[in-house]
Amino acid sequence: MEKKEYRKHVISVLVENQPGALARIIELFSSRGYNIESLNVGQTEDPTISRITMVAKGDEHTIEQIVKQLRRLIDVFKVRNLTDKKKLDRELLIVRLNVETAEKKEEVKRLVDIFGAQIVDVSQDTYTVELTGDEDQIDAFLQLIKPLGIREMARTGRVAMVRALQGDTFEDKH
C-alpha cells in the first residue's frame, strides 16, 4: 500500500442532467462511507449535461476508488481529479455581519475593499457581504471578520475548471 496522505481533493464530474443521476452519485459516497466536504451542481454550456464539483478528503487510494466508482455510473460522462491540475477554483460566500457601531461599519468596509467583496444588503445593525474567491481567500476573509460577529453565513462549496493553458479540457471516461 502507498503511504496514506490525507488531503482535500477536487473532483469534477460531467453527468447527464436527469433525475436520479445526482442521487446515484451521492449514494455512491454515502453507501461506502466516503465523506463529501462540498458538492456543487449546475448546468454546463450543454443544458443536458451538468457539472458536479466535489471536494472530498481522503488518501490517494480512496480517492482513486471514488473516481473509478464514479466512472462506472451509467449517467456519468467524464470524471477528473483536478487536485494537482492548474485550475480556476472559486467559491461564493454570503455572510451577514453584526455592525452595531460606526467603527465596526468602517472596519467591514475596509475589509470588503481589500478583498474585493461587496456589501449587498444593509439593515440598521447588519451588513450582508458577498465574496467570490478561492478557498484560501474566503477562509482568510472569514477569519478577519469573525471577531465582528457573524450572524449568518452560507458558502456554496467550490466550483472548478481546468485552466485553458492546460490544453485538454477533459479526458474521456476511460
Added chain:
Amino acid sequence: MKLSGAEILLEALRLEGVEKIFGYPGGAVLDIYDRLPFTNLQHYLTRHEQGAAHAADGYARVTGKVGVCFATSGPGATNLVTGLATAQIDSVPVVAFTGNVPTFMIGNDAFQEVDTVGVTRPITKHNFLVKDVKDLADTVKKAFYIAKTGRPGVVLVDLPKDVTREIADFFEEEYKAPPQIRSYKPVLKGHPGQIKKAAKAIASAERPVLYIGGGVVSSGASDLVVKLAEVAQIPMVATLMGLTAVPGKHPQFFGMLGMHGTYAANMAVSECDLLIAIGARFDDRVTGKLSEFAKNAKVIHIDVDSAEIGKNKPVDIPIVGDAKLILEELLPEVEKQVSKNREFLVSREKWLMKIRSWADRYPLYYEPNDRVIKPQFVIEKICEVTNGDAIITTDVGQHQMWVAQYYKFRFPRQLVTSGGLGTMGFGVPAAIGAKVGRPDKIVFCVSGDGSFQMNMQEIVTAVQYSIPIKVAIINNGFLGMVRQWQGIFYNKNYSQVHMDVQPDFVKLVEAMGGVGFRVERPQDVEKVLKEAMTINDRPVVIDFVVDREEDVFPMVPPGGSLKEMILPKYGKKSLEKAV
C-alpha cells in the same frame, strides 16, 4: 405503428429475443398481462416475486442470455429486491420490469406505491423510471444493452400504469438501430502494451498461479484460460463463481481457493510469485487476511470493470477489458515467449509437482461412515449418478461448500450459486430458471433444510409447468453453516440454529404435487438418486437425513491468512492443523 405502452414493451421484448419471463401480476401491470397471451412469450407464474427474480437469474446464468422478470408495484417490487441484489453482485444480466402507480400519483403515497427506483438504486447496475410512453421503447433497448454489456448486471425499468396504457408510435426498424448512450462506453479490448508486459511476466515467473473468477465464465473465456494454463504450465485455482470455467478433473486444476478452499489451492496462492487474476474480484471470502494474500507475488489483474482493479489489492499489471478478447491477444504473446525460452518450463514442472504433493498430502477428506449419511458422500453420489454432467444449483451454507468441493464440474455455467450475496432461498427458484433455460440438462438443486424452507413454495411452480427439477435436501436439522461457526468460534453455543421442528418434507412435496423421498441410510443414497433420475415430468425432492454435526473443512478462520487452515481430521493421520 400505434401501440399501447404495454404492447410496445412486449414488442420490444420479442425483438430482444426474449422467450421466457418469470413474474407475478398485480394491478399496476395489468395492462401488460392483458396483452401477454397474444404474444409468443412464455410466462412462468412463480409463487413469490423473489422466486421470479431468482428464476430469471438462474435462467441467465445457464444460458448466458438476459433473464427477465415482471412484478407489480409496491410489495411486488420490494419482493424482488433480494433477487435483484443477488444477481447484481454476481454480475448476472437481468432486466426487471415493475409496475407503478400512474405518473400523476407518484409521490402521493398512493395505494401500493413505492419509490422503486430509489429502493433498487444501490442494488442495480442502472435503473429507469419511464415517465412518458414515447421514451418506453428506447428505454427498454437501453436496459437490455446495459444489462448485457461491459460487466453484466441488473437493470430495472419502472413503468407507471398510465405509461403502459397510453398510445405511441413504435417502429421496428428504429428499435433495431443500435442504442445510443453517450455516457456509457464499456472498454472491451485490452491495452496491447499491458498485454505484452503480462506475457513477459508470465514467461519469466517461477511460480505463477491462475486465479480464475466468474468473469471467465461469463465472458466465455474458459477454453482460452485452460489453453493458457497448458501452454505455459501454470496451475489453476478458482473462486466459487469461477469453478466451472475449468474441467474439475484437469490435472493442473487444484480446486477452489479461499475460506473453504483446498489446501493445495490456498498454499499455491500463498507461495506464488505471480498471481494472474482473471475476472475475479479479490472478495474477502477468497483472500482471507488481505495483507497476507499472495504476499510475495506480482499481480496481473484482467477485469472488464476498471473499478475492480486495485480495489482490494494493489496490482502491478492491470488490464481492463473483456477476458476473452484479452486472452485472444495474450495467448499468442505467451506462446511466443515460451518458444523463445523453454528452460523456464523446468521450474514450472517443479512448481506443479510441489502443489501436487500438497494436494496428495492434504486432500479433501471426510471420515467415511456406514451407519449415518455423510453429506459429502451425497454430493459425491450425485456427481456419480449424473455423470458430472448436471447443472447444479445450490442454496447457501455447508451444502453449498460441499458442492463446490466434491462435485467435479465439466463445462462452464454448470454451477448456479449465490456467491456474492449468499442468498438462502436461491436454489429452488434458480433451478426452475435453469431447467427452463437448459431443458436438455438434468438440473439438481442441492439445498439445506433451512434454505429449502425459504422458497420451497416454488416447488408448486415447478409442478404447474411440469419442470422436472431435482432437489437434494442435505438435512442436518441445523442451520448448519451458522452452527459450524458457533461451534468453532462461539464455544458451541448453538443459539437459534436448531431446526428440529420441520415439515415432513416428503408429505409436503407430495401435497404440492411433486415426488418426495426420504433417505436415512448410506446404502440407500445411490438407489434413491437413481430412482429420482427416472422422474421426468415433475419435481422430485429427496430429504437426505445426514450426520448432524459435520463441518466443512478446510476452513480459514475469518480474518486469517490462507495458510492458516483448519484441516479435516485425516483418520489415523489426525492432522488437525497443518500450519
